[in-house]
Amino acid sequence: MRTNKEHITGYLRIKGQMSVSTPPAAISELRERIARLEGSNARARTVLPFGVHAIDRVLPGGGLACGGLHEVAGGGNGAVDGAAAALFAAGIAARTAGKVLWCVTRPDLFAPAIEQAGLPPGRVIYLEAGDEKSVLACFEEGLRGGFGAVVAEVTRLSMTASRRLQLAAESSGAIGIAVRRWRRQTEATDFGQPTAADTRWRVSVLPSTPLPVPGVGRARWHLELIRCRAGESADFTVEACDAKGRIALPSDVADRPLQKEIGRRRASA
Amino acid sequence: MWPTDRFRRKSGAAAPPPETPLVLIGRDGRRRVVLAADAAAHAAGLRIGMPASKAQALVPGLVVHEADPEADGNALERLALWALRRYAPIAAADPPDGVVIDTTGADHLHGGEAAMLTDMVERLGAAGLVARAAVADSWGAAHALARFGKRTTTVIPSGETAPAVLVLPIAALRLPAATVDGLRQLGFETIADLAVTPRAQLTMRFGPEPGRRLDQAFARVSEPIEPIRPEGIVEVRRNFAEPIGAAETIARYTGRLVVELCAELETRGQGARRLDLLFFRVDNRVEAIRVGTALPVRDVKRLTRLLTDKIETIDPGFGIELMRLAATAAEPLRAKQMISSLAEAAEPDVSDVIDILANRVGVDRLYRFAPVQSDVPERSVRRVAPMAPDTGGGWPGHWPRPARLLPRPEPIETVALLPDHPPVTFTWRGVRRRVKRADGPERVFGEWWKRDVELAAVRDYFQVEDENGERYWVYRAGDGEDTATGSHKWFMHGIFG
Numbered sequence: 001m002r003t004n005k006e007h008i009t010g011y012l013r014i015k016g017q018m019s020v021s022t023p024p025a026a027i028s029e030l031r032e033r034i035a036r037l038e039g040s041n042a043r044a045r046t047v048l049p050f051g052v053h054a055i056d057r058v059l060p061g062g063g064l065a066c067g068g069l070h071e072v073a074g075g076g077n078g079a080v081d082g083a084a085a086a087l088f089a090a091g092i093a094a095r096t097a098g099k100v101l102w103c104v105t106r107p108d109l110f111a112p113a114i115e116q117a118g119l120p121p122g123r124v125i126y127l128e129a130g131d132e133k134s135v136l137a138c139f140e141e142g143l144r145g146g147f148g149a150v151v152a153e154v155t156r157l158s159m160t161a162s163r164r165l166q167l168a169a170e171s172s173g174a175i176g177i178a179v180r181r182w183r184r185q186t187e188a189t190d191f192g193q194p195t196a197a198d199t200r201w202r203v204s205v206l207p208s209t210p211l212p213v214p215g216v217g218r219a220r221w222h223l224e225l226i227r228c229r230a231g232e233s234a235d236f237t238v239e240a241c242d243a244k245g246r247i248a249l250p251s252d253v254a255d256r257p258l259q260k261e262i263g264r265r266r267a268s269a
Numbered sequence: 270m271w272p273t274d275r276f277r278r279k280s281g282a283a284a285p286p287p288e289t290p291l292v293l294i295g296r297d298g299r300r301r302v303v304l305a306a307d308a309a310a311h312a313a314g315l316r317i318g319m320p321a322s323k324a325q326a327l328v329p330g331l332v333v334h335e336a337d338p339e340a341d342g343n344a345l346e347r348l349a350l351w352a353l354r355r356y357a358p359i360a361a362a363d364p365p366d367g368v369v370i371d372t373t374g375a376d377h378l379h380g381g382e383a384a385m386l387t388d389m390v391e392r393l394g395a396a397g398l399v400a401r402a403a404v405a406d407s408w409g410a411a412h413a414l415a416r417f418g419k420r421t422t423t424v425i426p427s428g429e430t431a432p433a434v435l436v437l438p439i440a441a442l443r444l445p446a447a448t449v450d451g452l453r454q455l456g457f458e459t460i461a462d463l464a465v466t467p468r469a470q471l472t473m474r475f476g477p478e479p480g481r482r483l484d485q486a487f488a489r490v491s492e493p494i495e496p497i498r499p500e501g502i503v504e505v506r507r508n509f510a511e512p513i514g515a516a517e518t519i520a521r522y523t524g525r526l527v528v529e530l531c532a533e534l535e536t537r538g539q540g541a542r543r544l545d546l547l548f549f550r551v552d553n554r555v556e557a558i559r560v561g562t563a564l565p566v567r568d569v570k571r572l573t574r575l576l577t578d579k580i581e582t583i584d585p586g587f588g589i590e591l592m593r594l595a596a597t598a599a600e601p602l603r604a605k606q607m608i609s610s611l612a613e614a615a616e617p618d619v620s621d622v623i624d625i626l627a628n629r630v631g632v633d634r635l636y637r638f639a640p641v642q643s644d645v646p647e648r649s650v651r652r653v654a655p656m657a658p659d660t661g662g663g664w665p666g667h668w669p670r671p672a673r674l675l676p677r678p679e680p681i682e683t684v685a686l687l688p689d690h691p692p693v694t695f696t697w698r699g700v701r702r703r704v705k706r707a708d709g710p711e712r713v714f715g716e717w718w719k720r721d722v723e724l725a726a727v728r729d730y731f732q733v734e735d736e737n738g739e740r741y742w743v744y745r746a747g748d749g750e751d752t753a754t755g756s757h758k759w760f761m762h763g764i765f766g
Contacts, residue, residue, distance in 0.1 A: 077739060083672040084766035099619050101626075110674035110763060111638035111650050112664040117672075121638045122659035125619075127626060128634040138626055145622025205766070207738040208706065216669075216708045216734050219765065240766065243666065 048095060048175065051246055058225065058234045059199070064092060067173040068198035069166045071157070073180035075204030075222070079188035082153065082181035084203040084221055087117045087241055089151045089177040094118030094245030096175055098148030103127045103135045105153060106181075118245025136161050139176065143168035149175040155182055155190075162195035200227040206237060209250060220250060270399045271366035272305035272341050276334060278397045285332045293336035294321040304336040308399070341365065349497045354597060355392075356385065358545035358557040359496040367415065369408055371494050374582050375559060376404075378631045386422035406430040408494065409486035413441030413460075434486050435461040442482045448475050460486070493553045503537065504595040505529040512551050512588020519548075519589070520577045526594040527573045540565025540602030546576055548583055549591040556583045561632060562624045563656040565602040571621045575628055623655050640664050644713045645728075646674060646762065668711055669732060671742040671763025678760035681743060685759070688749025691731040695743065697761050702735040712748070727754040732765065740765035 047063030049056045056062045064070060070092075074085040086109060093100045094117060102109070102124050111121055127142075129135040132155055139152040143165060157178055169176040178197065182188050191202075202224040209217035219240035225233050238247045272293050277284040285291055290310035292303045301321040313328045325331055345362040352368050353360040357375035362368055372385065379385035386402040393400040403414035403423040410430045414423045417437045425433045434441075437460050440449050452475070457463050460483070463471070468480050484490040498504075505526050513519060523546065534541060542565055548556040560575040576594075627635045636652035640662055643649045649664060664670070683692035691707030709731035715723025730744045742763035747755025 076737070078766075081673050081764045083764045086672050087766035098617055101619075108673050108676060110646070110671055112640075112646075112666075112670040113672040113766075115663045116666055116670060120663050121640065122661065125623065125635065125637055125655045127630060128636075129630055130634075134630060138630065141622060141625055141629075145625070146617035146619045147622070203766075205738040205740065207736070208734055208740070214706070216706045216732050216740065219740060220738070221766075 046173070048092065052236075052238070052249055054249060055223075055225075055234075055236055055238075055247075058232055059228065060231045064175065065198050066096075066175055067170045069162060069169050069176040069178060069196065071178045071180055071195065071197045071200040073188070073191050073200075073202050075202045075224070077185070078204060079180075079182050079185055079191075082179055084205050084219075084240070085179045085181070086151075086153075087113065088201070088203045088221070088223075088247075089179050090114045090117040090119050091241030091245035091247060092175065092177060093124075093149035093151055094241075096148035098146070100124045101127060101138075101142040101145075101147045101150045103129055103138050103142070103150070103152035105129055105132065105135055116243060117241040118243055132156060136165070139178075140165055140168045143174050143176050144172050146172065147174050149177065151177045151179060153179045153181045155180070155187070157193075157195050157197075159193075159195060162197055166196045166198070197227075198229050199225060199231075202226055209239065221247075223247075270305075270307060271345070272336060272338075273307035273310075274398045275341060275344050277307075289330070289332055290315065290328050291332045291334070292321075292324055293334050294324075295336035295338065304338070338365070346497065350499050352389075353497055353499065354543075356389070358547060358559040358597070359494050359555055361494050361497045363408075363412065367412065369412070369494055371496075371555070371557070372404060374557070374579075378559075378561075380631065380633060382424045383422065386424065390421055405433070407486060407488035408492050409443065409482060410434045410488070412443060413437050413486060417441040431487055435459065435464060439463055442479070442486060444478060444482055448478060451475060452479070491552065491554055493555060496547065496555065496557075498595075499597065502595055502597060503530060503533045503539070503541075503599060504593065505533065506591065506593040508591050509589065512590050514585040514588045516580050519580050519583065519585070519592075522592055523576050523580070523594075524569075524573045526592060527569050527576065530594055530596060531567050531569050531572070534567050534596060534599065534602075537599075538601055538603070539596075539599040540567045541572065541596040541599050542566075543596070543598035544572060544576065545595050545597050547593045547595075548585070548589045549593070550586045551588045551590050552586055554586065556585075556589075558583065560624070560628050561598075562620070563627065563654065564620050565600040566621075566624070567602055568621075571624070574621075575624055578625065578628065620656055627655075643716065645716060646670070646713075648716075669765065671740075672766040673764040675762055675764075678744070678762045681759050681761045683743075683759040685745070687757070689729070691733055692743065692759060695733070695759065695761075697741070702739070704733045705736050706734040708732040710745075713744075725751075725753045730762070 045061065046066045047061040048066055049063035072085045072089050073079060074082050078084050100119060100123055104126065107128055114124060115121060127138050129138055135152055135154055139150060142150040165176055180191055204222040206220040206222050208219050211217045221238050221240055222235065223238050224235040227233060237250060239250050241247055273291050276293060288309055290313050291307045292310050292315060293305040294301055295304045303315060303317055303319045303321060303324050306315045306317060315324050315328060325333065342364055345364060349360050349362040349368045352370050357370050357372050359371035360368060376382045376385050379388055382404045386404060389402050390400045401415045401421050403411045403418055405411040405414055405425040406427055407430065413434055414425065439452050439457055439460055442460060463479060464483060471479050485492045507522055507526060541562065543561045546558040550556065558576055558579045560579065566572060623635065635655050637655055637657065638650045639653045639660060641649050641651050681695045681697045683695040685692035689710055691709055692704055694701060694703050710729035713728045713730060715726030717724040727748045728744045728746060729748065730742060732740060733743055734740045741761060742765065743759055743761050745757060745759050747757045749757065
């Protein structure tokens with residue numbers, strides 16, 4: 001059943017790219033049928049835009065789907081410490097309305113940093129669960145329960161579990177963010193396993209924005225959209241969340257197209 | 270110790286100082302004997318049951334007061350009530366000097382059995398009561414271990430009660446004093462001696478009591494705890510002509526009880542903060558569910574959901590003949606106006622899901638962070654209840670803070686210039702990193718008003734970035750010049766995202 005759907009979407013995408021002359025009516029009709037198959041057409045899905053055109057352009061609907069599950073993991077050492085992934089998740093959660101539930105198993109999150117990513121301490125309720133299983137159970141309960149966003153740090157996320165989470169998120173319209181965090185670097189290969197999440201991101205740290213004086217500038221991330229349902233994967237270089245939870249394109253990337261920059265660097269090398 | 274502790278507590282400032290021996294005396298038949306002695310009196314060699322005149326002759330300056338067993342008993346009931354409110358839905362006084370609590374299914378809300386016992390003993394200690402506590406499979410075993418165990422708090426894992434109890438003296442068995450004396454004369458010292466003796470002879474000589482107490486200690490016969498019932502609480506009950514056992518039936522009647530309870534609460538203008546649902550089984554055992562809420566609640570649906578979530582923890586055995594639902598903690602609940610503005614949408618209420626989660630993982634596992642005015646990072650946050658009023662303030666935000674703060678700062682090896690340069694390279698967890706950029710120092714002074722050793726202590730924090738762009742929060746203990754301010758060793762304290 002599931003593979004069928006993916007086939008249809010894949011087919012559509014290829015068709016759409018190959019021949020511009022396909023009548024849009026047929027496509028929209030097919031899309032409707034797919035939506036009916038997926039069963040989520042009861043609720044018009046709203047999106048949460050990043051406010052960065054380059055990113056919003058590749059996401060279906062122009063932003064992160066509300067009422068969906070999204071996966072975030074850190075790259076490199078970030079797979080273990082999950083620091084950048086947590087800040088990225090905090091930035092998304094900060095831009096939703098209402099309270100935020102944050103489920104953890106290891107209580108090493110530093111609340112002042114979360115506030116600096118846009119989430120004031122009055123909005124976040126932390127839940128310290130004993131094990132992975134209860135994190136997932138509480139994650140699902142939170143998604144059904146009226147929070148604006150629910151963030152949970154999970155190690156293993158099976159297809160079944162993620163499907164349950166996705167359905168829970170669809171039922172309430174809350175954004176669910178699974179921050180994938182592993183005990184060891186080698187376990188991070190688990191991130192390749194398929195899940196039912198809407199999008200899958202990897203956040204890796206980059207050297208910070210250069211300053212004219214000695215010091216550390218605004219943090220930069222290499223943001224990879226590894227998987228996106230009904231969309232293309234892409235990667236970006238962004239500046240980390242500001243005090244309102246917004247990420248931004250670095251000015252040197254924003255002012256000049258990335259392609260040209262790479263071309264010039266190659267030419268000069 | 271209970272009567273003397275209670276006496277000291279009651280006397281308040283007029284109480285004799287703790288190093289002065291104190292005994293309480295009363296009548297035993299026609300003699301006046303010591304009925305209670307405190308720790309100092311025990312140290313001075315006074316024993317319970319000793320004639321009062323002998324005690325006074327032995328210890329000069331002994332403080333003697335009249336015992337009041339009736340008031341002790343009443344105070345013990347109040348203590349049981351406190352335990353009921355605080356720890357578990359089934360609690361009762363265990364006269365003359367104990368409280369018995371059925372902690373099944375309640376310990377995880379207090380961080381496990383050991384943590385719960387420590388918490389109990391500390392709280393009672395803060396109130397001036399010397400307490401000892403034990404958890405075991407049976408009332409008899411817990412009673413014995415609390416009084417004769419080696420440590421202040423004892424936790425015996427399930428199924429390992431017998432070896433722990435066998436080594437205790439026979440006085441631990443809750444037998445009448447005359448029986449204990451008689452057994453001692455026959456050479457019985459420990460429970461093990463008694464346990465291997467054939468039952469028939471024991472019963473011939475001492476009646477059925479020793480055998481019954483032995484069976485109770487080893488949980489071979491049940492010993493139901495008759496839970497204390499606080500007065501003036503809202504309580505509804507339902508008897509069943511035929512015992513019920515199916516989960517669906519229990520859920521249905523739970524729903525009906527909640528409806529009745531909410532109607533009763535409404536007439537009082539109250540909302541429940543804690544509900545205890547007791548199931549009295551046909552085999553004379555009591556099972557219990559306890560749920561708590563963050564705010565007073567009178568919503569039938571929410572309360573039913575909280576209770577029915579826990580039905581699977583109940584073992585109905587051969588059937589349940591009586592269900593009793595009580596709001597052991599209730600608070601005034603007043604009607605309040607909903608937001609009626611058309612423009613702004615009301616923020617969804619999350620208190621119900623918080624209640625569900627809190628009853629699942631434990632109240633202390635669900636929290637919010639609130640700022641504390643302290644420059645020492647690990648002290649700058651404290652946990653508050655999830656529904657505590659929002660103070661609105663945050664942390665001063667002019668310095669970046671790491672997303673992950675290590676539970677303990679980890680020592681790192683560095684190459685750094687003194688006094689105020691960041692490290693050039695550092696080695697953490699066996700990986701050597703070259704610092705490309707750094708910011709700092711941010712100087713944090715010790716809080717001398719908290720601990721004397723922090724009088725001169727200084728930490729200099731640096732934000733450093735290595736060539737891969739990974740950003741870390743490191744600090745040097747000491748200001749780099751004066752060794753009195755710290756060891757000048759470097760530590761890793763956090764990871765920026």
